[in-house]
Structures are given as structure tokens and as C-alpha cells.
Amino acid sequence: MKIATFNINGIKARIEALLAWLDAAxxxxxxxxxxxxxxxxxxxxxxxxRGYFVETxxxxxxxxxxxxxxxxxxxxxxGLPGDDADAQARWIEATVVGKVAVxxxxxxxxxxxxxxxxxxDYKLAWMARMKARVADLLAEEVPLxxxxxYNVIPAPIDAARPEAWVEDALxxxxxxxxxxxxxNLGLTEAIRTRDPRPGLYTFWDYQGAAWQKxxxxxxxxxxxxxxxxxxxSDAGIDKxxxxxxxPSDHVPVWIELEA
DNA sequence: ATGACCAATGGAATTGGA
Numbered sequence: 172m173k174i175a176t177f178n179i180n181g182i183k184a185r186i187e188a189l190l191a192w193l194d195a196a197x198x199x200x201x202x203x204x205x206x207x208x209x210x211x212x213x214x215x216x217x218x219x220x221r222g223y224f225v226e227t228x229x230x231x232x233x234x235x236x237x238x239x240x241x242x243x244x245x246x247x248x249x250g251l252p253g254d255d256a257d258a259q260a261r262w263i264e265a266t267v268v269g270k271v272a273v274x275x276x277x278x279x280x281x282x283x284x285x286x287x288x289x290x291x292d293y294k295l296a297w298m299a300r301m302k303a304r305v306a307d308l309l310a311e312e313v314p315l316x317x318x319x320x321y322n323v324i325p326a327p328i329d330a331a332r333p334e335a336w337v338e339d340a341l342x343x344x345x346x347x348x349x350x351x352x353x354x355n356l357g358l359t360e361a362i363r364t365r366d367p368r369p370g371l372y373t374f375w376d377y378q379g380a381a382w383q384k385x386x387x388x389x390x391x392x393x394x395x396x397x398x399x400x401x402x403x404s405d406a407g408i409d410k411x412x413x414x415x416x417x418p419s420d421h422v423p424v425w426i427e428l429e430a
Numbered sequence: 431a432t433g434a435c436c437a438a439t440g441g442a443a444t445t446g447g448a
Contacts, residue, residue: 180447181437205447207438232438233446282448322448335432341448376448379432386432390448420436420448 176318202277253300278319283340315396
């Protein structure tokens with residue numbers, strides 16, 4: 172089962188680029204972030220025509236997550252628990268049943284800039300809520316895949332110019348510590364089990380010719396529960412997508428599970 | 431000043447991204 176995560180930066184603006192990648196990469200499951208659309212505005216038919224089931228959790232203008240799957244999705248849950256006042260659409264869960272059942276999460280972790288400030292406080296509070304939810308999901312002891320835009324640069328080797336990010340919410344010690352605390356619940360970071368080398372990036376800003384200079388950062392991650400980690404056979408980053416027509420500023424990250 | 435961007439909203443300029 173091939174599972175990918177992709178921050179598409181707007182479903183309406185990205186439909187052609189997304190379909191071109193879908194037809195080439197042929198993932199079984201896609202975890203989407205930043206659909207920037209309400210549920211009713213999501214062009215679900217073009218994906219259904221290609222054999223995907225579609226579950227969305229959108230909002231007007233910003234954020235929004237979705238799951239595409241060739242196999243039916245069950246037990247869909249929308250929203251990150253822990254704060255009934257939080258209306259931002261950044262979290263959706265579903266179960267897909269292949270050879271075994273896999274619990275999926277598509278997440279769009281808050282950016283948090285500027286830091287310090289209320290947006291940074293929201294980011295850290297959101298990560299604390301995520302840690303609590305992940306602990307509950309791990310207690311289920313079923314294969315678990317958490318994919319998304321984490322808006323966290325885990326380590327200096329995950330940025331072309333780490334010195335440029337030291338004051339940024341994506342790289343501040345508090346953000347990295349909160350990310351480590353979630354991983355340390357017992358998750359495996361898929362890309363790093365396959366390739367420990369520096370120079371792996373998933374985001375290049377539109378500004379400053381960042382792509383042309385390979386001035387990237389690695390902030391899109393696939394974290395696996397122990398039962399899913401045991402099924403991992405491959406992982407990669409579809410870097411070439413950044414060179415396509417009207418690209419997102421992020422590229423897809425994928426895993427292959429024996430599931 | 432990523433001195434040089436992009437998407438959505440709404441119908442110009444602002445907000446948010448990272």
C-alpha cells in the first residue's frame with residue numbers, strides 16, 4: 172500500500188498538477204493539506220472518476236485537509252480533540268482496510284509565526300493536543316500512519332541554511348522539542364529510516380528563487396506507529412514535482428507499506 | 431527586505447503562508 176502526503180497549497184489552483192502527479196505516482200492513499208476550500212467546493216468528482224474515495228475536512232479560504240483512497244475509508248473523524256473553541260480544519264482521521272487495517276491521519280500543523288506571540292502559543296498548544304491524541308491512537312495497537320505538513324524542521328540537516336531559521340517558529344527549540352516529544356511516544360520517522368543524509372527537503376519557498384538555489388527545508392513528514400513501522404518497505408520524496416507547471420511550494424512524501 | 435512569491439477573497443488590497 173503506497174501512502175503519500177502532499178501539501179497542495181490550494182486544491183483549485185493545484186488540480187492539474189495534482190492529477191498529473193496522481194496518474195504518474197499511482198498512490199493508494201493521499202493525505203492532503205491546505206486544500207483551502209470548504210467541503211462543498213472540493214472537486215471530489217475528478218478523484219472519484221480515477222477510482223478514489225474522498226473524505227474532506229475543509230474551511231473557507233485557509234487550511235483544510237483531506238484523504239483520497241482507492242480502498243474504502245471507514246470511521247472518519249474530523250478535527251483534533253482537546254479544544255472545542257478551535258475551528259481551524261487541520262486534522263482528519265480514517266481507517267483503510269487492505270491486507271490489514273491502517274489508521275490514517277492527515278494533519279496540517281500550525282505555522283506559528285511570528286514567534287513569540289499568540290500564533291506561536293497556538294502552535295505549541297496544538298502540538299500538546301496532538302501528543303495526547305497520538306497517545307490514545309497508539310493505545311489501539313493497530314498500524315498507524317500520521318502524514319502531513321508538520322511545520323517543524325526537526326534538525327539542522329533538514330535545512331539548506333539552518334542559520335536562517337533559528338528565530339523561526341519552524342525551527343525554534345520549543346517546536347523541535349514538542350516534535351521530539353511526539354516522536355518519542357514511539358513513532359518512527361519514515362524518511363529518516365531510509366536515508367539519514369542531509370540535503371532532503373520537501374519545501375522550497377516561491378520567493379528568492381529558493382527552488383533554483385535548492386534553498387529548501389524538510390517539514391512534511393510521515394510518522395509511523397510501531398505496527399506500521401514493521402510493515403515499512405520503502406519511502407521517498409517526489410522532488411521533481413517542484414519543477415512542474417504551477418507547482419505547490421511543497422512536494423509529495425510517500426511510503427510503501429506491506430499492508 | 432526571501433530587495434525580485436503565491437492563493438483566496440472579492441472585486442482592491444489584505445491576509446496568511448513559511
